[in-house]
Amino acid sequence: MDPHAPFLLRLSTVEEGESHREMVGSPEELAFQGDGFEPEGPISFRARIYRIGDRMEIRGPVRTKVRQTCGRCLEPVVSEVEAEVRVFAEPPDSRDPREREEVREDDLGIVYHDGQSVDLTDEVRQVLLVEVPWHPTCREDCRGLCPRCGANRNGDGCACTEDPVDPRWRALLDLREKAEE
Numbered sequence: 001m002d003p004h005a006p007f008l009l010r011l012s013t014v015e016e017g018e019s020h021r022e023m024v025g026s027p028e029e030l031a032f033q034g035d036g037f038e039p040e041g042p043i044s045f046r047a048r049i050y051r052i053g054d055r056m057e058i059r060g061p062v063r064t065k066v067r068q069t070c071g072r073c074l075e076p077v078v079s080e081v082e083a084e085v086r087v088f089a090e091p092p093d094s095r096d097p098r099e100r101e102e103v104r105e106d107d108l109g110i111v112y113h114d115g116q117s118v119d120l121t122d123e124v125r126q127v128l129l130v131e132v133p134w135h136p137t138c139r140e141d142c143r144g145l146c147p148r149c150g151a152n153r154n155g156d157g158c159a160c161t162e163d164p165v166d167p168r169w170r171a172l173l174d175l176r177e178k179a180e181e
């Protein structure tokens with residue numbers, strides 16, 4: 001097998017009926033770059049394959065870990081990401097072109113193979129991208145950064161006043177202070 005194409009399935013190695021396969025690739029091999037996160041370690045795909053002649057259904061969980069930045073305190077956050085791949089692989093000439101266009105629109109997850117191999121790299125990549133957290137936080141109750149001095153409020157905090165007075169109340173307090181003078 002091509003070591004640089006871990007998600008390439010050679011048809012000659014897939015038996016008729018049901019079979020299982022574990023495919024493992026590195027972040028570099030999936031070309032995850034500039035997506036707002038870094039994968040931590042390998043990407044694994046436990047595929048269950050049903051083959052009838054030159055058609056196959058390939059499905060199973062894809063797992064990896066990604067490193068992102070907490071949206072509140074900017075500390076690194078590592079999350080487990082799991083997604084489900086489900087695709088049908090078939091030769092390109094098994095449908096007429098018009099029908100193929102409709103299938104694409106319906107997003108049924110069809111990949112075409114050349115009779116030699118099926119490349120699942122794009123499928124694995126796409127399902128993971130959907131599952132990567134959009135607004136990662138290091139923990140549910142992350143207190144974020146102090147708006148005054150920028151210190152991380154999850155740790156020792158800072159010397160700034162705990163709850164700065166809301167400006168809308170400030171006006172009211174000023175009035176009261178005036179009245180008391």
Ligand SMILES: [Zn+2]
Binds near residue numbers: 070072074137142
């Ligand atoms: Zn945080």
Ligand SMILES: [Zn+2]
Binds near residue numbers: 147158
């Ligand atoms: Zn502060």
